[in-house]
Amino acid sequence: MAAESDLEDLPGVGPATAEKLLDNGYDSYTSLAVASPAELSNTADVGESSAADIIRAARKAADVGGFETGSAVLERRERIGKLSWLIPEVDEMLGGGVETQSITEVYGEFGAGKSQVTHQLAVNVQLPREQGGLEGSAIFIDSEDTFRPERIDDMVRGLDDDVLEAMLADREIEGDAGDEAALDALVQDVLDKIHVAKAFNSNHQMLLAEKAKELVADNEESEWPVRLVCVDSLTAHFRAEYVGRGQLAERQQKLNKHLHDLSRIADLYNTAILVTNQVASNPDSFFGDPTQPIGGNILGHKSTFRMYLRKSKGNKRIVRLVDAPNLPDGESVMRVEGAGLKPE
Numbered sequence: 001m002a003a004e005s006d007l008e009d010l011p012g013v014g015p016a017t018a019e020k021l022l023d024n025g026y027d028s029y030t031s032l033a034v035a036s037p038a039e040l041s042n043t044a045d046v047g048e049s050s051a052a053d054i055i056r057a058a059r060k061a062a063d064v065g066g067f068e069t070g071s072a073v074l075e076r077r078e079r080i081g082k083l084s085w086l087i088p089e090v091d092e093m094l095g096g097g098v099e100t101q102s103i104t105e106v107y108g109e110f111g112a113g114k115s116q117v118t119h120q121l122a123v124n125v126q127l128p129r130e131q132g133g134l135e136g137s138a139i140f141i142d143s144e145d146t147f148r149p150e151r152i153d154d155m156v157r158g159l160d161d162d163v164l165e166a167m168l169a170d171r172e173i174e175g176d177a178g179d180e181a182a183l184d185a186l187v188q189d190v191l192d193k194i195h196v197a198k199a200f201n202s203n204h205q206m207l208l209a210e211k212a213k214e215l216v217a218d219n220e221e222s223e224w225p226v227r228l229v230c231v232d233s234l235t236a237h238f239r240a241e242y243v244g245r246g247q248l249a250e251r252q253q254k255l256n257k258h259l260h261d262l263s264r265i266a267d268l269y270n271t272a273i274l275v276t277n278q279v280a281s282n283p284d285s286f287f288g289d290p291t292q293p294i295g296g297n298i299l300g301h302k303s304t305f306r307m308y309l310r311k312s313k314g315n316k317r318i319v320r321l322v323d324a325p326n327l328p329d330g331e332s333v334m335r336v337e338g339a340g341l342k343p344e
Contacts, residue, residue: 007032010057012050020044025214030268032058083125083228083272084132085117086163087343089332093321094305097132100227100272103263103302105234107277107293108309113317113336114276115146117309118230120341121274122194123155125228128166134272135170136227137193137219139212143205143236147196156187158339193224202237202254209261216269227271229262234275235295252296259302275303316344 006029007018024043026032032040032055040051082096091097098104098121106114122140127133140147159167164177164186171189175182195215199205209231216226235255242251266273277299279291293299293306300306306323312333319332333344 010054010061012046012053017044017046025210025217027217028268029058029062031264033062034264034267079270081129081134081227081270081272083121083134084127085120085334085341086124086132086159087332087334087341089343090319090334091132093319093327093330093332094324095327098228098272098274099304100134100270101266102304103259103266103273103275104305104307105275105277105293105299105303106307106309107279109279109291109311112309112311113341114309115144115232116151116336116341118146118232118274118276119148119151120155121228121272122230123152123159123190123340125272126167126190126193126224127163128170131163131166134227135224137195137224138228138230139215139226140194140196141199141205141208141212141229141231142196143199143231144233145198146232147198149191152191152194153187154338155340156190157183158337158342195226199237202241202258205231205237206254206258206261209258209265213261213265213268216265216271220269226269229265229271229273231262231273231275233278234258235277235299239278239294255295255299256302259299263302 007013007021007026008015013021021032021044026035026043035055037048037051037055040046040055041048044051046054081100083098083100084091085097106117108114118140122138124132125134125136125138127135129135161177164183168175168177168182168186171186173182173185173189177183197208197211199208212229216229219226238251238255242248262273262275265271277293277295280294300323303323304325305321308320308322310318310320312318315335315337317334317336319334321327321330335342335344
């Protein structure tokens with residue numbers, strides 16, 4: 001109710017409009033300040049002119065849109081969390097782990113281990129900070145029917161004993177890493193903190209991203225705020241539904257909107273966004289690896305970090321950092337085992 005009365009302080013926002021805004025996830029001046037007039041007009045049933053006035057007032061009230069010094073940016077970046085893969089070589093390559101306030105894209109061919117990464121990080125995000133986690137819950141948007149609670153079970157039990165002991169203590173579960181009843185209770189608790197939704201098509205997937213923003217906002221002040229949003233895979237539905245060059249522009253436009261919604265969650269709520277992406281073969285490539293990520297320049301520009309997974313011998317996988325704003329390219333090796341992702 002407090003948030004609603006705050007919104008009513010903006011010009012042109014009465015009780016009915018404030019309620020519509022809140023229902024659609026606009027629960028702060030900042031969330032309104034970064035909206036577009038067309039988007040707000042459709043949401044709140046107001047004219048674009050009125051929507052522009054609301055956004056202008058919200059920007060003034062939230063004090064966004066101005067310039068700031070590099071020192072202020074550095075201070076804000078110090079609040080960024082790093083989510084560990086628990087694989088030293090990969091974490092070092094990433095400068096400490098997957099960053100909050102960013103979109104990290106993991107792409108690779110079928111069976112490379114992309115879904116294994118999303119499952120492992122949905123577990124790792126719940127670890128205490130001193131163990132490499134962010135002490136938060138996770139959202140999993142599943143577009144390819146890949147989420148398996150059994151894998152979460154395997155990965156929790158596959159953690160090192162000292163990590164398990166810290167998790168049990170953190171959740172006040174009696175017992176130790178060798179106690180089967182304690183581990184059963186821990187697995188159940190970890191699964192309870194992963195919010196899963198299956199996306200049936202691209203429009204439903206975009207809607208789930210908007211619902212995810214509401215869920216993140218609702219849990220922001222809770223004991224377990226959402227610190228990771230996984231989308232596995234980002235591009236499968238878009239690739240299947242928009243076929244041929246004639247539909248390419250519409251596909252890229254919708255994909256851009258979807259990425260914008262995910263990016264807003266990252267920025268507003270200090271959350272890490274992890275998306276997986278499919279690859280296509282480039283028949284014109286005579287040298288090197290012919291596989292390339294789909295999604296075009298829109299996804300390439302919007303992803304803060306791009307990582308390429310490829311198969312190696314047996315259960316080994318090569319993890320390559322392809323693009324990052326402040327890190328050099330690099331390669332690491334990991335193993336995909338029954339107990340989860342492990343160092344080489």
